[in-house]
Amino acid sequence: MSLNHHMHSRNIYKDNPPDFVQLSKTYPSFKPYVKVNKAGKGHVNFRNPAAVRELAKCLLHKDFGYTVDLPDDRLSPTIPCRLNYMLWVQDLLDAVIAEKSDEKMRIIDIGTGSSCVYPLLGVFINPNMNFTATEIDEINFEYAKRNVDQNNLTNCIKVVKVDSAIKTLLRHLVEDNTDAYKCCICNPPFFEDKETRKANGKMNSSCSASNVEAITTGGDLEFAERIYNESLVLKDSLVWYTIMFGKKSSFVTFKKRFVGNRTVLSTTYEFCQGSTMRWGLAWSHTPESIDTSKIPLSPFQSFNKTKKLSKPISFYIPSQTFDDGKDLLLNILKDLSIRAKVIRCCDRSAHIGAAAFEETWVGGRQRARKRKHNGNTTVVEDNSVDGALKSNNPIFEFHIELCLRFAGQILASFSTQNHTHKESMNGLVVHLRRIFSRS
Structure with a gap:
C-alpha cells in the first residue's frame, strides 16, 4: 500500500511523483531501468541498486x-x-526561539555518505543552513567532497574525514569549535554484524551499501545510544539531536528512554514514501529555548490520532458537593505545580484552563501521599494564574470541564487542542485518577 499521501506536506513528491517515462527521455542513462506497460506508465525495479542510483542522480x-x-x-x-x-x-529548527531570523543554522551530518545528500537538500531548502558533514569511509569521503565542490557549495558545506581511531561521533567536532551548532542529523547503519545483515535479506535486497555503511557494533540502537550519551555531556551545545531509524524495533526501544524524563524534550516523526516507512526521533536538553506549539506532527500521526483526539479523557471525582470536588482538584493541580484558572463556573459545572510546565506527576506518589496526610483542602488564591496559559513556555496546555452528575459524583473531562500534548495529558489523568480513587 502506498504511503505517499503521508509524506511531509512540503515534499515536492507528495502530490507529484516522478514521471519515470519522462525522466527516461530526458536522461538516457536512466532509460534501461524503466519498463513501460500497455497503458504507457513507467515502472522501475527498486530492488536493482543500479536503478536506484540512476534515479537518485536524475x-x-x-x-x-x-x-x-x-x-x-x-x-x-x-x-x-x-x-x-x-x-x-x-520544522524543528523553526520551533527554536531565535534572537535573529537570519542567523546561520549550523548542522552536523554524522556519516554523510558518498552523495552528501542531506547537506545538498538542506542548503536547497534553506540557504541559511550550514553543514559539517563527517565521513569515516575513504571512498564516501572522496565522492562527497567532489559532489560539494562541483556544485559550488564549499562555502556552506564542509566535508570532514574522520579518523577511525576517534571514538566519538559529536564531541570531537563540538568541543574543538567555538561556533554553536543547532542540530545533528544521522541515519545510522542498520545491522550489528554480517550475519544479521545477510539474514535480513528483505531489508537488504535493494541495498548496495558497503559493510561500513550497513554494519556497526551493536547495530543502529547502540549507535543511537552513543549519540544520546554524548548529548548528556554536550547538553546545550546543540539545540536538537535527531536520528532517523530504519528499524521500527530499534526506534520503539530507543523511544522508551525518554518516557518520564522531565529534563529532556523529545518528539517523534514518521517518514513515508511508497511502501516504505522510516522513523525519526529528536530530543533537546534545552526545552526552554523551543516553542513547543511549533513542534511538527507527522501526517501519519495526524491521520491515526484525529479520531482518538476528538473525545476528551474523563473520570469521576467522588465528592459530597460540587465546590468540594472542584477545590480538591484545584489543590491537587497546585500541588503538582500546574497553573489553573477557573474560566467559567456555576452551581453544577465549571470550565478550567490549565498549563503544565514540567511533568511533576511522574514519580509523584510520595507527594500525593504527603498532601493527603496533611489534609490540605483549602484553595489558596494565586493571581499569577492570569496570563499563565500563554507565558513561560508550558510543556502543554489543556482544559477541564467539570459537571455534577448523580450521587455527588463530578465528571471531569480533560482535553487539549495540540496533538503533541496528548500523551503527556494522558499521564497526568492517570495520576489524578489514582489520587481520587484513594480519597
Whole structure:
C-alpha cells in the first residue's frame, strides 16, 4: 500500500511523483531501468541498486539542479525519504526561539555518505543552513567532497574525514569549535554484524551499501545510544539531536528512554514514501529555548490520532458537593505545580484552563501521599494564574470541564487542542485518577 499521501506536506513528491517515462527521455542513462506497460506508465525495479542510483542522480539534477557522482558499491539515497527528513529538521529548527531570523543554522551530518545528500537538500531548502558533514569511509569521503565542490557549495558545506581511531561521533567536532551548532542529523547503519545483515535479506535486497555503511557494533540502537550519551555531556551545545531509524524495533526501544524524563524534550516523526516507512526521533536538553506549539506532527500521526483526539479523557471525582470536588482538584493541580484558572463556573459545572510546565506527576506518589496526610483542602488564591496559559513556555496546555452528575459524583473531562500534548495529558489523568480513587 502506498504511503505517499503521508509524506511531509512540503515534499515536492507528495502530490507529484516522478514521471519515470519522462525522466527516461530526458536522461538516457536512466532509460534501461524503466519498463513501460500497455497503458504507457513507467515502472522501475527498486530492488536493482543500479536503478536506484540512476534515479537518485536524475532527481537531484532535475528537481534541485545538482550534478552528483555516485559509486557502484556504496549506498544510493532515495530522494523523497531524505527530503522528508530534512523538511522535518527545518520544522524543528523553526520551533527554536531565535534572537535573529537570519542567523546561520549550523548542522552536523554524522556519516554523510558518498552523495552528501542531506547537506545538498538542506542548503536547497534553506540557504541559511550550514553543514559539517563527517565521513569515516575513504571512498564516501572522496565522492562527497567532489559532489560539494562541483556544485559550488564549499562555502556552506564542509566535508570532514574522520579518523577511525576517534571514538566519538559529536564531541570531537563540538568541543574543538567555538561556533554553536543547532542540530545533528544521522541515519545510522542498520545491522550489528554480517550475519544479521545477510539474514535480513528483505531489508537488504535493494541495498548496495558497503559493510561500513550497513554494519556497526551493536547495530543502529547502540549507535543511537552513543549519540544520546554524548548529548548528556554536550547538553546545550546543540539545540536538537535527531536520528532517523530504519528499524521500527530499534526506534520503539530507543523511544522508551525518554518516557518520564522531565529534563529532556523529545518528539517523534514518521517518514513515508511508497511502501516504505522510516522513523525519526529528536530530543533537546534545552526545552526552554523551543516553542513547543511549533513542534511538527507527522501526517501519519495526524491521520491515526484525529479520531482518538476528538473525545476528551474523563473520570469521576467522588465528592459530597460540587465546590468540594472542584477545590480538591484545584489543590491537587497546585500541588503538582500546574497553573489553573477557573474560566467559567456555576452551581453544577465549571470550565478550567490549565498549563503544565514540567511533568511533576511522574514519580509523584510520595507527594500525593504527603498532601493527603496533611489534609490540605483549602484553595489558596494565586493571581499569577492570569496570563499563565500563554507565558513561560508550558510543556502543554489543556482544559477541564467539570459537571455534577448523580450521587455527588463530578465528571471531569480533560482535553487539549495540540496533538503533541496528548500523551503527556494522558499521564497526568492517570495520576489524578489514582489520587481520587484513594480519597
